[in-house]
Amino acid sequence: MEIPGYREEPFEWYRKMRSENPVYREDNNVYIFKYRDVTAVLDDYRTFSSQFRDLMAPEMRRQLDELSSPSILILDPPKHTKLRNLVSRAFTPMKIASYEPEIRKITNALLDVVDGRSTFDIVKALTYPPLPVLVISKILGVPDRDMEKFKEWSDNLVRVLGFGVDMDTEREMAQYFSGLIDERKHSLSDDLISLLIRAEVDGEHLTRQEIIGFSILLLAAGNETTTNLLSNAIVTFSEHPGSFERLREERSLIPTAIEEVLRYRSPVQSTRRLVKREGGRIGDMKVEPGDFIFVYLQSANRDEDVFPNSEEFIIDRKENRHVAFGEGIHFCLGAPLARLEARVAMEELTKRYGDIRAVHVSPGGQGGQLHNVRLQEARGSGQLIQTFFQPPPEFIY
């Protein structure tokens, strides 16, 4: 089977697979496309494991383990449950809501840089330095002076996403966070690192290695994904004339519109699982320990059995149980933060600009994952040029 690249936005391929081969096996690889199968696999962690570090060459694994513990994303219960309970303390709705003023301040500062220009790269404006990296760094308690380093590390992590590990970056980041933990241990404050140091469930604390692993995950998980959401939103709205005007006049619709962007153009296209016990099935197909499952979230999000007019972008769609943030025990911990960042960015953009429209889309950029899109601002004669980040191939680190 030829698997199309994500740069081409393989919606047609997903549609064909849903109708002709919803569960498709090739050797040890099983590809799944229907909503019911995707959610069934993600809900059954006993059969479908996330522990990918177990598969690494022993030497590489040993080196990585010395630097940081596997993050919650690549752990199964009971370890996952314990860690997730601890780190969830830092992601309560109240805590996330308290970040809104800071996010608005950062967003406006980034947009001020390009204010008054008739032509500019709108996503670059929000991504150099990246809004999500600035936000997560502030939340973690990273000093401003280290922001450049963060941007570089985050790019390096994204570059190898799904392909391997950048050991140098992992090492540098582990050393950096270890230093930050030492600093905070002497003077705890209200940042995330301090919260993680303090966090306790049933008398257990997070180890240094665990805090480092989680901090690295946050930086990797929250950057490219949220940037993709922002750029996908702008592209999608501009493909659907009238969207921007509607959102400007009806700002309360922005959260609903963002959910529809998440469904229609999902920032994370797929994830993976590893079969770890006998007797598993997906639909009619038997799966065996050692099989890899390629879980196509984007295809599930366009499943016609679940979403009426699933290939259409409906800005005020009512029922929207999409799986863009995953499903089950690994459901995205940062979803409320990503939603908040996207809402604030859209609110500020619709305050500043009238109609924004894409006039040109072309591939390019980092790791072949970026697209350049030109946007035209209808109010004036100027053009806005936007960089369209395509989803990374897989969501594994």
Ligand code: HEM
């Ligand atoms: C639009 C933006 C985002 C999207 C689409 C997204 C998507 C996802 C998905 C699909 C998963 C589950 C992967 C799996 O089951 O294999 C996940 C997990 C996770 N995400 Fe996000 N994410 C986004 C933003 C963020 C942000 C901003 C953060 C943190 C600051 C974050 C932190 C995490 C963490 C910690 C996990 C692992 C949860 C666990 O394993 O229990 N994500 N995300």
